[in-house]
Amino acid sequence: MRYLVTGELMKRVDQYTIEQIGIPSLVLMERAALAVFKEAVNHVKQTDPVWVLCGSGNNGADGIAAARMLHISGYKVLVILAGKKEKGSSEYLTQLSIAEKTGVDVVEGFSFKAVECSLLIDALFGVGLDREILGGHLEIMKSITGCRPEFTIAVDIPSGIHSDTGQIMGAAIPADVTVTFGYEKLGTMLYPGKEYSKQVIVADIGFPPESINYVKTEYFTFHKADTALIPKRPAYSNKGSFGKVLLVAGSKNMSGAAFLSALAAYRTGAGLVKIFTVEENREILQTELPEAVIVSYHSSDAEKKTENFEQLLIEQCEWASVIVLGPGLGQADYVKNLVESVLANAYVPVIVDADGLNTIASYPELTGYYTDNIIITPHLGEMARLTGSAVELIKKHLIQTAREYADRFGITCILKDAVTVAALNDQRTYVNSSGNSSMAKAGAGDVLTGILAGLLAMGLEGPDAAALGVWLHGLAGDMRKKKYGDYSLLARELADEIDIILKEQMRE
Numbered sequence: 001m002r003y004l005v006t007g008e009l010m011k012r013v014d015q016y017t018i019e020q021i022g023i024p025s026l027v028l029m030e031r032a033a034l035a036v037f038k039e040a041v042n043h044v045k046q047t048d049p050v051w052v053l054c055g056s057g058n059n060g061a062d063g064i065a066a067a068r069m070l071h072i073s074g075y076k077v078l079v080i081l082a083g084k085k086e087k088g089s090s091e092y093l094t095q096l097s098i099a100e101k102t103g104v105d106v107v108e109g110f111s112f113k114a115v116e117c118s119l120l121i122d123a124l125f126g127v128g129l130d131r132e133i134l135g136g137h138l139e140i141m142k143s144i145t146g147c148r149p150e151f152t153i154a155v156d157i158p159s160g161i162h163s164d165t166g167q168i169m170g171a172a173i174p175a176d177v178t179v180t181f182g183y184e185k186l187g188t189m190l191y192p193g194k195e196y197s198k199q200v201i202v203a204d205i206g207f208p209p210e211s212i213n214y215v216k217t218e219y220f221t222f223h224k225a226d227t228a229l230i231p232k233r234p235a236y237s238n239k240g241s242f243g244k245v246l247l248v249a250g251s252k253n254m255s256g257a258a259f260l261s262a263l264a265a266y267r268t269g270a271g272l273v274k275i276f277t278v279e280e281n282r283e284i285l286q287t288e289l290p291e292a293v294i295v296s297y298h299s300s301d302a303e304k305k306t307e308n309f310e311q312l313l314i315e316q317c318e319w320a321s322v323i324v325l326g327p328g329l330g331q332a333d334y335v336k337n338l339v340e341s342v343l344a345n346a347y348v349p350v351i352v353d354a355d356g357l358n359t360i361a362s363y364p365e366l367t368g369y370y371t372d373n374i375i376i377t378p379h380l381g382e383m384a385r386l387t388g389s390a391v392e393l394i395k396k397h398l399i400q401t402a403r404e405y406a407d408r409f410g411i412t413c414i415l416k417d418a419v420t421v422a423a424l425n426d427q428r429t430y431v432n433s434s435g436n437s438s439m440a441k442a443g444a445g446d447v448l449t450g451i452l453a454g455l456l457a458m459g460l461e462g463p464d465a466a467a468l469g470v471w472l473h474g475l476a477g478d479m480r481k482k483k484y485g486d487y488s489l490l491a492r493e494l495a496d497e498i499d500i501i502l503k504e505q506m507r508e
């Protein structure tokens, strides 16, 4: 698990380390600058022109210190100061004084045209950026990016990217590498900041673990070693030991979603998967996935809410240890009865997706059935329908939107996008770091519901299953991309990659 921070949390980590632990600010800064210097020398020769663009805060101070290190090592470096010197932080003034005494070339402002820059070190703004960039700062950013530096290293975060949301605050400087300090910021995890940051290197500059414990960040992501969180599969077991997944999915002419979700649940390790679907899907699903148990109903019975239908549904809900509600259900009138009956009769974790969510959006009173057992998995369009907000607005505030909805109802909300975020009902927020655009394919979301169901069936707690499931799903996409590239993924292959991830996990 890797902790993530907002700009504000990072400032508190700094503050705690400096004030409570007693590591001087300039000591942290020296290590930060050294990390930037070490990266810089990988990308230029001593004769190449290096520019260091510095704001007047501590991000700029990091930049000036890195410039001094390059200068002392014989590199051809120029510090370009933006903003007013006299408004500089005390560390900035100290670094500037050291730089001047060691003979670093420093200019105020930027007025040259058509000159070449082999390496730009961008230290204009760090986590202190708190408003739209205008005036002189905007001009200097435009002029410098206009010179098309061959390679750019961002100090802490690309200047112009908001450290909490990843949004561009008027303008931003795209980096090839971002050297960030201590902990990764949400702004480099979320688009467009993720794209502007490219490769992110998290440099250890000496923050003690107490500092992150002190600020209690609730943001996190996973890395490779976290597959260890997948539940073990004891030898002394039977199919009943690994949970019973009920998929309430599929409608006439729509069996694919149910198939993909069921396949992924089995592949992830569920012991028994049952699909509760319309009679028309029985044959095809039985043929496609004979391992799944099919229980079918007539949509006319669901429409009329007959006693037999209700009884049958209640029995399925009682049987299940996890329920998936929604893939491929369609939006016919009877679906509302179906969704309401499941929500009313389920006492186990329920993953609500796709048409399950569309139904709730059309009948908001159904949110009355939400409990802490509910995990919803909306994409942006479904989230827009649920909240009444515009997709563009949600995109800009992914974490906030997911968090507010989850908190309002005490549920877990997995908001799916190129970077998926999961606002867990234990207050933690997971930000995904796996996955790629090959997964932008119909059916990929159905596979996610199956993976989540499989993990829940094997006994993971809701919030843990939500975070791990999202990560495994993306990892499956990454593994597939490595073998077959960006274009050709079929959703079902994500379920197949899960085999390999689980197999590797067993070996470790």
Ligand SMILES: NC(=O)C1=CN([C@@H]2O[C@H](COP(=O)(O)OP(=O)(O)OC[C@H]3O[C@@H](n4cnc5c(N)ncnc54)[C@H](O)[C@@H]3O)[C@@H](O)[C@H]2O)[C@@H](O)CC1
Pocket: 014, 015, 018, 024, 025, 026, 028, 029, 032, 055, 056, 057, 058, 059, 060, 062, 089, 124, 125, 126, 127, 128, 129, 130, 131, 132, 133, 134, 137, 155, 156, 157, 181
């Ligand atoms: N000792 C420390 O506190 C450490 C700080 N570090 C660096 O310090 C950075 C944070 O430093 P600061 O808090 O000084 O903040 P920044 O250096 O990121 O920028 C803050 C300055 O920019 C101004 N500003 C914000 N938005 C603006 C806008 N749109 N237009 C014009 N001016 C704007 C602020 O008023 C302030 O003067 C980190 O990103 C990191 O690079 C690191 O050296 C690690 C140690």
Ligand SMILES: Nc1ncnc2c1ncn2[C@@H]1O[C@H](COP(=O)(O)OP(=O)(O)O)[C@@H](O)[C@H]1O
Pocket: 354, 379, 416, 417, 418, 419, 420, 434, 435, 436, 437, 438, 439, 440, 441, 442, 443, 444, 445, 446, 447, 448, 473
């Ligand atoms: N560009 C991308 N990068 C990473 N993951 C993506 C990208 N596009 C889509 N995905 C993932 O693929 C899945 C698509 O789900 P969804 O939109 O519900 O599709 P469907 O309903 O067709 O199954 C989500 O988990 C999403 O996070």
Ligand SMILES: [K+]
Pocket: 059, 122, 123, 124, 125, 126, 154, 155, 156, 157, 158, 159
């Ligand atoms: K920066």
